[in-house]
Amino acid sequence: MSNKKTILNKKVAAGAALVALSGFVPQPMMQSAQAASASISVTGSFVTGIQLAAGTNAQFGVLAATDVNGTATLSTAGAVTPSKAVTAGGAPQAGSFQFTAVSTVPNVDITVSGLGAVVLAASAGGGGPTGTVKLNKVFLDNFATAAVTITDGGAGSGTATGVDINAATTSIKVGGQLTWGAVQPIGQFSEAIVLTIAY
Numbered sequence: 001m002s003n004k005k006t007i008l009n010k011k012v013a014a015g016a017a018l019v020a021l022s023g024f025v026p027q028p029m030m031q032s033a034q035a036a037s038a039s040i041s042v043t044g045s046f047v048t049g050i051q052l053a054a055g056t057n058a059q060f061g062v063l064a065a066t067d068v069n070g071t072a073t074l075s076t077a078g079a080v081t082p083s084k085a086v087t088a089g090g091a092p093q094a095g096s097f098q099f100t101a102v103s104t105v106p107n108v109d110i111t112v113s114g115l116g117a118v119v120l121a122a123s124a125g126g127g128g129p130t131g132t133v134k135l136n137k138v139f140l141d142n143f144a145t146a147a148v149t150i151t152d153g154g155a156g157s158g159t160a161t162g163v164d165i166n167a168a169t170t171s172i173k174v175g176g177q178l179t180w181g182a183v184q185p186i187g188q189f190s191e192a193i194v195l196t197i198a199y
Helices: 002-022
Strands: 050-054 063-065 071-074 080-083 085-087 095-101 108-113 116-118 133-141 148-151 157-163 169-180 194-198
Touching: 050 194, 080 085, 108 148, 148 157
Parallel strands: none
Antiparallel strands: 050 095, 063 085, 071 080, 071 169, 095 169, 108 157, 108 194, 116 133, 133 148, 133 169
């Protein structure tokens, strides 16, 4: 009888070892899991850090050239100073751009395009067009530690680099300089300039 007990005990032990090795462990019946899901959007945008908008147009008023090889300068305060020309009416005014920056550091690079020869058309009095006129400089003020002059580099644009801005929100004042050569100009013009400011 003790022989039979020993064999039975060995069988029971072997069966228990088999259950343990198989990884099967009897469990009570489990309920299925309950879950739900939902979604939302994550939104935003990245901007350049500088926003520009058109303000007022720069106006030289009415000029009469009195000689060849002259200039007319419009200051950022709206005053016209002609050389070899006289003012003959109109309402001169400085132009402007509305400027907003997220920070006044670091320094910025400024480019103005639309410089160079302006297209003359017949003037209101019916004269012209005669001669050639160039917009060779643009003056910018009221946003940096010093006034900025952008000069046409020969390709219709000019750039100033490393400009130290000191105003985060302001109206940039705009002036310019016209030049003419060997023929006294007659005619009216409207020339678009584009201002680009970048960190």
